[in-house]
Amino acid sequence: MSDTPSTSTRYTLPAILFHWTSFALIVFVGALGLAFDLFPRGGRMFWINIHAIAGLAILAIAFMRIAWRRRHAPPAYPAETPELTKRLSHPVHMLLYALMIVLPVIGFIAFVWHARVFDFGLFKVDLGVASDKLVFGPAEKIHALLAYGLFGLASLHGLAALWHRFARKDGLMERMWPG
Ligand code: HEM
Numbered sequence: 571m572s573d574t575p576s577t578s579t580r581y582t583l584p585a586i587l588f589h590w591t592s593f594a595l596i597v598f599v600g601a602l603g604l605a606f607d608l609f610p611r612g613g614r615m616f617w618i619n620i621h622a623i624a625g626l627a628i629l630a631i632a633f634m635r636i637a638w639r640r641r642h643a644p645p646a647y648p649a650e651t652p653e654l655t656k657r658l659s660h661p662v663h664m665l666l667y668a669l670m671i672v673l674p675v676i677g678f679i680a681f682v683w684h685a686r687v688f689d690f691g692l693f694k695v696d697l698g699v700a701s702d703k704l705v706f707g708p709a710e711k712i713h714a715l716l717a718y719g720l721f722g723l724a725s726l727h728g729l730a731a732l733w734h735r736f737a738r739k740d741g742l743m744e745r746m747w748p749g
């Protein structure tokens with residue numbers, strides 16, 4: 571990843587679009603995942619399929635975003651940014667990127683090794699893998715744990731951004747805000 575700060579004081583439009591599109595999709599896919607048990611048994615497969623396809627979209631966007639980010643450094647911090655923010659934000663951001671890759675990949679394993687079929691409406695994709703509880707059982711558990719990890723870390727990250735916006739008022743949040 572390129573980390574030599576760019577001369578700009580804000581994130582560029584592509585970075586902002588990547589960030590907020592990923593955020594909206596993660597909220598949607600994550601909420602669906604947490605709500606699975608609330609759906610009647612008959613309709614559950616429909617929602618797991620939507621969850622899986624939207625989750626793969628998050629994975630595709632994460633790959634594009636990381637490829638883009640490797641060639642585009644983030645803006646330099648405002649002068650008044652606390653030392654703790656500077657030290658913590660890089661590892662937290664890298665961990666968020668890692669989770670946006672690893673979480674959908676483990677979800678994919680849980681889905682495919684449960685002999686589930688991707689239904690894109692116009693066509694279906696069946697990878698033909700036999701159901702294997704020894705694979706999908708642990709994969710579902712790890713997927714759930716990583717999902718809770720992502721929710722926790724992203725919440726702390728979001729709260730930190732709001733703290734900069736409303737308590738410190740140092741312009742950090744505005745760097746990632748459109749307009
Ligand atoms: C960032 C993307 C994703 C997030 C945030 C996410 C989140 C979640 C959550 C919160 C659960 C419920 C965990 C529990 O409490 O048991 C879940 C379950 C699951 N997810 Fe995901 N997921 C993502 C991507 C994917 C992808 C890409 C796939 C498949 C291609 C997938 C397949 C599954 C499966 C098979 C389950 C278990 C469903 C069942 O109970 O039978 N997920 N996910």
Ligand code: HEM
Nearest residue numbers: 593596639644659663666667724728731732742743745746
């Ligand atoms: C699923 C939830 C989220 C994920 C996965 C996520 C991920 C990320 C990542 C990876 C970066 C680093 C961008 C880079 O420099 O490469 C970032 C930056 C940022 N995010 Fe998020 N984010 C999430 C939610 C939020 C929320 C809810 C807020 C605000 C309330 C927020 C505010 C920001 C801000 C202000 C920055 C720029 C920080 C800076 O100037 O150094 N994010 N986010």
